[in-house]
Amino acid sequence: MNLSNEEKVGMFATMLRIRKFEEKLEELVLTGNISGFVHLYIGEEAVATGVCSALKISDYITSTHRGHGHLIAKGGKTDLMMAELFAKKTGYCKGKGGSMHIADLELGILGANGIVGAGPPIAVGAGLASKYKGNDNVSVSFFGDGASNQGTVHEALNLASIWKLPVIFVIENNCFAEFTHQADHQCCRLVSERAEGYRIPSVVVDGNDVLAVYEATQEAVKSAREGKGPTMIECNTYRIKGHYVGDPETYRSEEERASWQSADKDPILRFEKRLLDEDIADQNTLDSIRQEIQDEIEKAVEYAKESPAPDISELMKDVYA
Amino acid sequence: MNLSNEEKVGMFATMLRIRKFEEKLEELVLTGNISGFVHLYIGEEAVATGVCSALKISDYITSTHRGHGHLIAKGGKTDLMMAELFAKKTGYCKGKGGSMHIADLELGILGANGIVGAGPPIAVGAGLASKYKGNDNVSVSFFGDGASNQGTVHEALNLASIWKLPVIFVIENNCFAEFTHQADHQCCRLVSERAEGYRIPSVVVDGNDVLAVYEATQEAVKSAREGKGPTMIECNTYRIKGHYVGDPETYRSEEERASWQSADKDPILRFEKRLLDEDIADQNTLDSIRQEIQDEIEKAVEYAKESPAPDISELMKDVYA
Amino acid sequence: MATMKLAEAINQTIVLEMERDPDVLVLGIDNCAGGVLGVTGGLKDRFGENRVLDTPISEGGYLGAAVGAAAVGCRPVVELMFVDFIGVCMDQLFNQAAKMRYMFGGKVKIPLVLRAATGGGVGAAAQHSQSLEAWFMHIPGLKVVYPSTPYDAKGLLASAIQDDNPVVFLENKALYASEGEVPTEAYTIPIGKADIKREGSDVTVVATGQMVGKALMVAEKMASDGVSVEVLDPRSLLPLDEEAILTSVKKTQRLVIVHEEVAFAGSGAEIAAMVAEKAFDYLDAPIKRVAAPFCPVPFAAGLEAEYIPSENRIVEAIKAILE
Amino acid sequence: MATMKLAEAINQTIVLEMERDPDVLVLGIDNCAGGVLGVTGGLKDRFGENRVLDTPISEGGYLGAAVGAAAVGCRPVVELMFVDFIGVCMDQLFNQAAKMRYMFGGKVKIPLVLRAATGGGVGAAAQHSQSLEAWFMHIPGLKVVYPSTPYDAKGLLASAIQDDNPVVFLENKALYASEGEVPTEAYTIPIGKADIKREGSDVTVVATGQMVGKALMVAEKMASDGVSVEVLDPRSLLPLDEEAILTSVKKTQRLVIVHEEVAFAGSGAEIAAMVAEKAFDYLDAPIKRVAAPFCPVPFAAGLEAEYIPSENRIVEAIKAILE
Numbered sequence A, B: 001m002n003l004s005n006e007e008k009v010g011m012f013a014t015m016l017r018i019r020k021f022e023e024k025l026e027e028l029v030l031t032g033n034i035s036g037f038v039h040l041y042i043g044e045e046a047v048a049t050g051v052c053s054a055l056k057i058s059d060y061i062t063s064t065h066r067g068h069g070h071l072i073a074k075g076g077k078t079d080l081m082m083a084e085l086f087a088k089k090t091g092y093c094k095g096k097g098g099s100m101h102i103a104d105l106e107l108g109i110l111g112a113n114g115i116v117g118a119g120p121p122i123a124v125g126a127g128l129a130s131k132y133k134g135n136d137n138v139s140v141s142f143f144g145d146g147a148s149n150q151g152t153v154h155e156a157l158n159l160a161s162i163w164k165l166p167v168i169f170v171i172e173n174n175c176f177a178e179f180t181h182q183a184d185h186q187c188c189r190l191v192s193e194r195a196e197g198y199r200i201p202s203v204v205v206d207g208n209d210v211l212a213v214y215e216a217t218q219e220a221v222k223s224a225r226e227g228k229g230p231t232m233i234e235c236n237t238y239r240i241k242g243h244y245v246g247d248p249e250t251y252r253s254e255e256e257r258a259s260w261q262s263a264d265k266d267p268i269l270r271f272e273k274r275l276l277d278e279d280i281a282d283q284n285t286l287d288s289i290r291q292e293i294q295d296e297i298e299k300a301v302e303y304a305k306e307s308p309a310p311d312i313s314e315l316m317k318d319v320y321a
Numbered sequence C, D: 001m002a003t004m005k006l007a008e009a010i011n012q013t014i015v016l017e018m019e020r021d022p023d024v025l026v027l028g029i030d031n032c033a034g035g036v037l038g039v040t041g042g043l044k045d046r047f048g049e050n051r052v053l054d055t056p057i058s059e060g061g062y063l064g065a066a067v068g069a070a071a072v073g074c075r076p077v078v079e080l081m082f083v084d085f086i087g088v089c090m091d092q093l094f095n096q097a098a099k100m101r102y103m104f105g106g107k108v109k110i111p112l113v114l115r116a117a118t119g120g121g122v123g124a125a126a127q128h129s130q131s132l133e134a135w136f137m138h139i140p141g142l143k144v145v146y147p148s149t150p151y152d153a154k155g156l157l158a159s160a161i162q163d164d165n166p167v168v169f170l171e172n173k174a175l176y177a178s179e180g181e182v183p184t185e186a187y188t189i190p191i192g193k194a195d196i197k198r199e200g201s202d203v204t205v206v207a208t209g210q211m212v213g214k215a216l217m218v219a220e221k222m223a224s225d226g227v228s229v230e231v232l233d234p235r236s237l238l239p240l241d242e243e244a245i246l247t248s249v250k251k252t253q254r255l256v257i258v259h260e261e262v263a264f265a266g267s268g269a270e271i272a273a274m275v276a277e278k279a280f281d282y283l284d285a286p287i288k289r290v291a292a293p294f295c296p297v298p299f300a301a302g303l304e305a306e307y308i309p310s311e312n313r314i315v316e317a318i319k320a321i322l323e
């Protein structure tokens, strides 16, 4: 690993930014300020952060219905995101897309997606374009344990493999697909046990250890840029919140959930401790980062609230290029 | 293996019946007597025969676009099949279905299928019904190396696995998907390398050895009937004819093809020699079987030719039950 | 009689049919936990995991499994969750379920119900708010049912489950919580019979889903202006009760069609075309369609409100052809 | 000018566009060997395997890959083989390709062409003979092109490849071998412009695909009986050249629509509905549709011949509204 202290602190900030964004969002949904289906990334911050820290701006990602973490980690602006969630004209999609459809092509973000399993083929296509055009961009496709049972995911793996494309499949195994435990929707213990069937090298990491995720991704990126084809990275993590804001969560115990929020499991608490223990940063620095992020999120909310809703005349625009 | 000599000779007859049916069919298509897309099973007879010899009438199969062999092996009547191929009223589907849609529910044949990869989920459903109803019927899904890349196949494997259904997935790895070599459409050497990812036990057999196929199927059937869930059987074989009758076959060499027609590779020649070598049958018996089958096929053609075409009034019938 | 929500009426019907017929199975994502739509609650506890199956995310696989199970004697009731997900499993519906009987020369029956939540109004954006009736109508071998009240939902779903053909059963999201009077005992409503929700003599409004309620509000309002609006709910779009529509149009001589899907190549196009052919001589005015504009469903509430046909737009359409 | 088959015109256009624009890629099953449809022959030898890709059987995967490639600057031309296969990959077309631009607030372009063989007449039965124009027309964000001559095919395909939106390009199987005069140099025909294939004054026949040729034969025959038939080929169904259709109908005051897909909820329903709304006062007779009956495509030649709209049925429809 070749990370400077500064970079590590940056990763801490990114995770915290995701956490704070999501916590604020939950509050805003519960208080009726924001509507629609909202899926929170709380507890999984180390995955998106570790992965995207190993990417360039010109690299591509495809995201999911649970996309805020990926977007923020890839450089997405919290004010534009918040404005989109508030359905405002100033939002990433002019208020037309909402939580499940945020994209920023300039940052290589090819979109969140409301259809489970639709992202991986799209990431493969971006990888195909990179290979054809001869640039060294890689594509990362984030998807869940649940998505891994969708046919399109299988197809995408096969395509990336036969075409030896610079694509990295990042499995967020967060123990659930909606209300169903991973063990109830597939018999393999790990999704990545399926990788060998496509001759795709795979690695399993502690998805709550941001540096482990980073390291695995860095390897995969190197291999992809060198033309060695795809890699699968399975990140073991846990979805702390319900499937969506409002989920009654009848299908799991409070204890199970709480166990993942402990200081030695929560990805942010863990990393904070490490930064302090290894003298990479002092508490003051981290606290001021915390404050900055808090402010940033507050400002994002303010920006969103003050922004105008899209004009009715927007309805029929952007259908065709 | 618990096969009587008679049963072995019966398997020889079944393989021969398929071969002769297909050879006749090819001739009929090339002479313009039969139209539509026709995919021949020549060279792969040991697969359907070995598998179906291990099944009861009440067991189910789903077939493919290359279905004639499966149908005959499961007990399908050559006259009704031929009449269907001639698009006659007396055919299996009253002339409405043609080669890719022949079914015989009474024989457990849930249909050939024009959509690659559509059969496996249907077989899973039949298996689900068997399990739910508590009978001991098993379902066999035949599909090709090419089909194995289709998303629905992946989904079917996962479903059969989590529900522990009495389903047997029979992969006919005949080296081609249309004009594309297996090595060019997937990186795994064998399709069944993917089975472990679903925790489905798998076995690879010489698909041109009818007894090997039978044996593997018998094991799988036993396991399925005992409630132990699905098995995958990969049968290595070779498609002797073009993808369809009329295929210019620009993609393979004459030598490659011819090598699979040699006495030690052709499934029928091989089995014939074995029957003789092991004194299971004498040449006379086999020759008279050959003659009987020849006659049966001729009669089937006659029956088909003499049968009436469906009346125009049939057009709108059978749309709804 | 009991007052109940549309979602409850559907749940109750599934329970009644499962009790009546042991061949009825339920499949869908998270159905055991009651489903994301909140319709299948309690089924697992009552009927067990052998009859109420949770499916992995693989719609093509589990819809196909339902087709296979139906072909050999079960009656699966499948939840697709959002109708928008049909794109990953359309093949099993239109090439398999709907065509098998014909392709096999009449030798199989596929008694299968595919339930799907339809329509907008909940801020769910472009991939969770669509209405796709017209696609299903275009599939020979299929039936398409679309109730607008809890009463109709119960009777029609019972018919759908008892039907020997594949049936797409559309549930309007905005109506799940709408209430109505529903008999507690089992009953059926025949598929293919329209219902005149309000009689009138000046103009026929054919409406589906949540548009029925809007049309009724409009009829109520316009009655005080002396305009008599007949509101006809086809209840099933395939088969379509052409006779009922033609009878109404022959009486009123004016037709407005209201639906939530986009107008272009939507279900209303078929209704308009049918009337323009079969009741042309009775028509006194152009046939108007009130439907969604030709764009994906937007997220922003203001835009979505503009997108979904409003009472105002219905009034305008009626006025335009009454002039 | 050269005489060439429709299949050749398509092949030639792909070659010209690939030469013109290095971003054009070709994807599809067995395209390297020329494809089962026989349209992509020679492309691999000319442009190499990096630009002409053979895809495994995984339509959702490779159509999705085309969407991704298009989003980042390529112009994929994808062969679906038979349009009937759309059921396994519809999601990538209607929820991704067609909606991404809108959902993303205008921030992406998806220049992608999906070529698919359409229609019956070759004894390919229910899963290889369908016409599904109406489904594609119902998708905002998409364009749908359907040429009836080699000349139109070449100009329209060039436009489709150059278009910044996803375009479904339908190729009628029965027309692949049909010949016509085609300029050897590159040219485009704008998408959305109908073409009057024959002028007439008594009745407008709107026809698509192989029905255009049949309508022209009918027009020729009926001319000798003193009936003047105008034959209008929309050439693209989305956008639909409503103006051209309305202009023609306002002139002839009679409309017959002929297409190969089933009538119910088919493309003709939209055309009829549009005219019944916008040119009602000009119409002198009911609008007739001549289309396939409501059943899957049968295998038997005799049944299939009855299934596909015939010249006779067109004549009858015209006569019925001329009386």
Ligand SMILES: Cc1ncc(C[n+]2csc(CCOP(=O)(O)OP(=O)(O)O)c2C)c(N)n1
Pocket (backbone or CB within 6 Å): A065, A066, A114, A115, A116, A117, A143, A144, A145, A146, A147, A148, A172, A174, A176, A177, A178, A239, A243, C029, C057, C059, C081, C085, C088
């Ligand atoms: C094709 C499709 N099927 C079903 C859904 C409904 N759905 C949304 S999220 C989800 C669960 C996804 O689970 P997983 O992939 O593990 O991601 P996670 O939510 O755990 O992040 C489901 C079933 C959908 N959006 N699209």
Ligand SMILES: Cc1ncc(C[n+]2csc(CCOP(=O)(O)OP(=O)(O)O)c2C)c(N)n1
Pocket (backbone or CB within 6 Å): B065, B066, B114, B115, B116, B117, B143, B144, B145, B146, B147, B148, B172, B174, B176, B177, B178, B239, B243, D029, D057, D059, D081, D085, D088
């Ligand atoms: C969904 C779908 N895609 C493509 C096709 C066209 N097609 C028919 S057979 C075939 C090849 C099948 O290969 P394989 O599964 O290996 O079976 P084989 O023909 O070798 O028996 C293809 C691509 C189809 N019928 N359905």
Ligand SMILES: [Mg+2]
Pocket (backbone or CB within 6 Å): A144, A145, A146, A172, A173, A174, A175, A176, A177, A178
């Ligand atoms: Mg998950």
Ligand SMILES: [Mg+2]
Pocket (backbone or CB within 6 Å): B144, B145, B146, B172, B173, B174, B175, B176, B177, B178
């Ligand atoms: Mg094969």
